[in-house]
Amino acid sequence: MGYCSSSNPSSYLHYYQFLFKIFLLNLMLQSANSNKIDLHQLVFTTCITQNQTFQNYDTISKLSIVSSLFQEFLDKSLESKFFETYAGDENIAILGLFQCRNDLNYNECHICTNRLVDIYSHFCGERLPARVQLSGCYLDYKAEEEREISKLQMLHKVCSRKRANSRSFLEEMGYAFAEIKSCGMNGNGFCDLSYGKVHVMAQCVGNLGGCDCGECLHKAAQIVHDECAYSLAGEVYLDGCYLSYNYGKYKISHEGKGSKEGTQKLAAIVAGGIVAAILLGAVFYFMKSCGKKDDDYW
Numbered sequence: 001m002g003y004c005s006s007s008n009p010s011s012y013l014h015y016y017q018f019l020f021k022i023f024l025l026n027l028m029l030q031s032a033n034s035n036k037i038d039l040h041q042l043v044f045t046t047c048i049t050q051n052q053t054f055q056n057y058d059t060i061s062k063l064s065i066v067s068s069l070f071q072e073f074l075d076k077s078l079e080s081k082f083f084e085t086y087a088g089d090e091n092i093a094i095l096g097l098f099q100c101r102n103d104l105n106y107n108e109c110h111i112c113t114n115r116l117v118d119i120y121s122h123f124c125g126e127r128l129p130a131r132v133q134l135s136g137c138y139l140d141y142k143a144e145e146e147r148e149i150s151k152l153q154m155l156h157k158v159c160s161r162k163r164a165n166s167r168s169f170l171e172e173m174g175y176a177f178a179e180i181k182s183c184g185m186n187g188n189g190f191c192d193l194s195y196g197k198v199h200v201m202a203q204c205v206g207n208l209g210g211c212d213c214g215e216c217l218h219k220a221a222q223i224v225h226d227e228c229a230y231s232l233a234g235e236v237y238l239d240g241c242y243l244s245y246n247y248g249k250y251k252i253s254h255e256g257k258g259s260k261e262g263t264q265k266l267a268a269i270v271a272g273g274i275v276a277a278i279l280l281g282a283v284f285y286f287m288k289s290c291g292k293k294d295d296d297y298w
Contacts, residue, residue, distance in 0.1 A: 039101075039108065039136030040115050041254045044156040044237070046131045047124035065094060066128075066141070070117045073098045073139065077113040078106055082206030086144065094128065096141030099206055102190035104136055112137035131155065133237060135254070151205070151212065151240025152219050158235050158254075159228035164247055169230065172196035173245070177221040180243065185214030202243040216241035 069087040076083040077098065084097035098116065100109035116132050116139045124130040129142030133156065142149070176195040180202050183191035189204040202220070204213035220236045220243040228234035233246040244252070 039104070039112055039134065041135045042119060043133040043135060043235070043254055044131075045119070045123045045133070046129075046155055047127045065089065065092065066096075069094060069096045069141065070120070070139075073113055074110065074117065077110040081106070081109050084207060088144075093144040094141055095144050096139065097205070097207075098137065098139040099203070100137040101201075101203060102188065103192060109137065113139070133242075149239055151208065151216055151238065153239045154223065154236065155239060156235075156237040157223060157227060158252055159224075159231040160233040160250065160252060162232045162250060163230040164232055165230075168196065169247060172198045173225075173247075176200045176245070177224070180221065181214050181218045184217040184241070185210045189213050191217075197248045198245060199247075200243065200245045202241065204241040205239075208240050213241060217243060 065087050069085070072085060072087070073083060073096070077100065081100040081102060081104065082097070083099075084095070087094050087096065098113055100112055104112065112134060116134060116137055119134070120130070120132045120139065123132065129140075131140040132138060172195050176193065176198040177200065179193055179195065180191050180200050183193065184202065184204055187210075189206065189208060191200070191202045193200055202217050204216055208216065216238055220238055220241055223236045224234050224243065224245065228236075232248065232250040233244075233252045235244040235252055236242065246252070
């Protein structure tokens with residue numbers, strides 16, 4: 001009759017090292033997962049109910065044009081973080097663009113753009129003009145004659161309900177926003193900076209010149225000053241730029257669908273797989289230990 005007894009300490013040490021490695025892998029996966037949730041969160045969509053110019057235009061043809069436009073976006077997102085082009089036929093011309101945050105790599109940009117197209121199909125269908133904004137990227141398309149829409153037109157704004165009670169808050173905010181405007185005029189259209197407890201991130205549309213970018217960011221900062229006041233976090237999206245800020249560790253939490261649900265499912269699968277691996281490892285180790293003792297007994 002076989003029996004199991006305690007193994008030598010060195011065997012247990014190897015097993016606990018194995019468990020510790022699995023634990024570290026779990027932490028790394030959860031950290032990477034949380035970043036993806038942030039980048040793929042849905043911030044807002046704007047899709048009009050019906051475009052008067054093309055209300056009688058063949059829906060199938062329109063969908064075909066938009067589909068080919070989006071396929072070009074996906075292809076270009078592997079090598080560019082901003083792309084603008086026209087698509088259409090003799091009856092309709094659509095101007096479309098996508099843009100990713102400048103601090104994303106091309107692979108992250110491609111994944112984000114792919115998510116944009118997926119969300120668009122659920123919210124906007126064949127309607128235009130439309131814009132879908134995620135935390136890490138956005139797409140925008142409209143009829144050619146609508147391309148002259150003011151870049152200073154506000155599309156979306158959100159201010160946190162929690163407010164600051166610090167005297168230094170306005171001083172730090174004012175300095176940070178002044179730096180953002182300067183960065184927009186002199187930089188590459190993307191700014192990410194901190195001053196004191198204030199962190200500000202802003203980006204202009206890729207085809208906007210330095211002076212126009214500075215003007216757009218100045219307008220966004222003015223909206224924040226006037227409408228968000230002492231809010232600890234806020235975001236303003238204009239047609240030509242967007243700006244987000246947070247004070248301390250407080251951040252805006254978007255309630256949009258985005259990819260949160262899918263990512264949570266992935267996290268559950270990963271966590272379940274890790275737990276299963278640990279249990280299987282424990283069973284395997286236990287059986288191996290028992291088998292070894294059986295051999296010694298017989």
